[in-house]
Amino acid sequence: MITNYAARIRALDDDALERFVTDWAKRRTRDYVETQRWSGTGDMGRDVVGYVTRQRHEGEWDNFQCKQLSSRLSEKAAFVELGKIFMHSAAGEYRLPRGYTFVAPKGVVRNVQNFVAHPERFRQAFLDRWNELVAPELVENQVVTLTPGIRDAIERFAFDSVYWLDAAGLAEDEYAIPALVKWFGYDPGAAPPGVTPDLPQDEEAPYIEQLIGLYGERRNTTFADYDSALADPEWGQHLREQRTRYFEAAAFDRYYRDSTPPDYLVAFKDDLYHGVVDTHRDRHSDGLARVLRVLAQASQVSPAGVLGRYAKVPVKQGTCHQFANEGRLPWRK
Template sequence: MNLFNYTRHILSLDAEELEILVRKWVSVQSNKYVSVYRHAGAGDRGCDVIGFYSNKKFEGDWDNYQCKQYNKAIPTDTGMHEIGKILYYSFIGEFSTPRNYYFVAPKGINRNLKSWILNPSKLKEKIISQWEKYCEFTIIDGDRIELTKDLENFISKYDFSTIGIIGIDEIIDDSKFKAILVELYGGDLPSAPSAEVPANIIETEFNYVSKILDTYSDHDKKTYSKPDEIIGHDDFEEDFTEQRERFYSAEVFRAFYRDNTVNSVLDNFENEILKGIKPTLRLDFPSSFIRMCNVLSEAGKLQPSGKLAIHGKIDVKQGYCHQFANEDKLNWRKKK
């Protein structure tokens, strides 16, 4: 059970610290953004943390994370001002309109503003009809930004359903956010899901599977070129099933923590496994099958350091041996 009170930590952050936290979170979404930028200081044009979908940056698609850490829920006038600002600067060509606009507000959003955000057509109507109240004299200090017909048409075409809210619950529940909170404040990472082994061998398995079959051939002094050829074998049929289970335990583990850890947490875990098995891999054995069995046994005994150690069960550590074989980082049969 994770006893760390992340809510307390997040609510105690100041405005800049919240932006830094959000930038870390946006940065780990590598499958979504090609680059991330945090606009520190004044003159941000309504942009706090930006996730760019392409190298076109502001000339292409991008998301804006507007971070607000107040001692209370974000007031209506503040939220409407921020929306008006991003739309105005988009209108005058400072950047394209964001694909998505998120208020990151750990202490929430005023009920009135939340109601409008959750009803996009109402939000559009309100920002146009009340532009003078919320935006006309606030976007640029000492200057007036009148709602011209062209600006109103521009705002009318904007998709207000792309404006969302990220509150404390979303922060705590998001697995990528959780990885950063664990890194910063301690606690345990979530466990990886259980592995399911496909009934049929798929293309991405061919390399390590062929190497396993080669160990059987070496041990029996008989050629096994296909898995079907070991059906009925006293040792190899069951062993082969177990080896695929190990491979997929590591496969699921790897995929889950690649998406849900930060920095080099997963790389460090994998490097320790590889280094830990290499001394046994270098020893001489009567056959490559016996070498494989000894290496797997050694892998199961390893005790890696770091946050993933508690989650790296025996089958995962042994399964990494087949992951390495699949990537040609090791071979069971020694070169002559």
């Protein structure tokens, strides 16, 4: 995976790299409530931003500076790009970022690696070499002196939050998998099997209650509770099988929610829904007959795409129970 996809990341142009990194950052939902891509004139040193809070730039945020270069990111380029952050922060445009990552598919030169590895040495180098490396490069035809505000920003910034990522590091990051699927057709593989708890869970209550009611209608009786339905010699095993199918679908959802773009799972469920909805609407001798016919029809539906390829029969049938839970296709009308 790393070798093949790292090479393809290195082949992206500047715009595509920023969009790829945006897709990657969007998957870091444990880190960010929102991501934003800044590009072109006036980006103020920001390419892709991850906001930690709804306060966006008034709260904590991380910056991902994308540099698709013909060779490794140079020492001067690293100083200038980070220098933009200090200049604009000192000017009141935004607070200093919590973290700063150079995304350089071809890597960074050894001196940059050494500075990143020695945060306080990096800080001192900024103070010592501002006039030499940074001041003439920030604004065209101007020299940006090391003002007290910029000096303060450099002294306050957490240099231990500076990182770099090359194409291999980006490709092997777990959050990059959905972007690899979207951009390069990476195969996320099959979802792990579901695990059915011994006792019914709150999330199952709607479809289980509907099924138990339909078992009673077929028998012309009323099952007192889940245990009494489970003990029934005719329908108890059927109920066990439906729970297995439901948790197969739940495991499928969790896996592909993390390993593919969000619209993939939505498209899979839409395909399945349209494959069974007419059967659900049809006339049936009773509600349980509807359930059995819809589940049989679900087993025959072949949703498109990579998720359809890996959706086994129990997953498709369990997804129908999810539809019943949501009220989208209720078992008991």
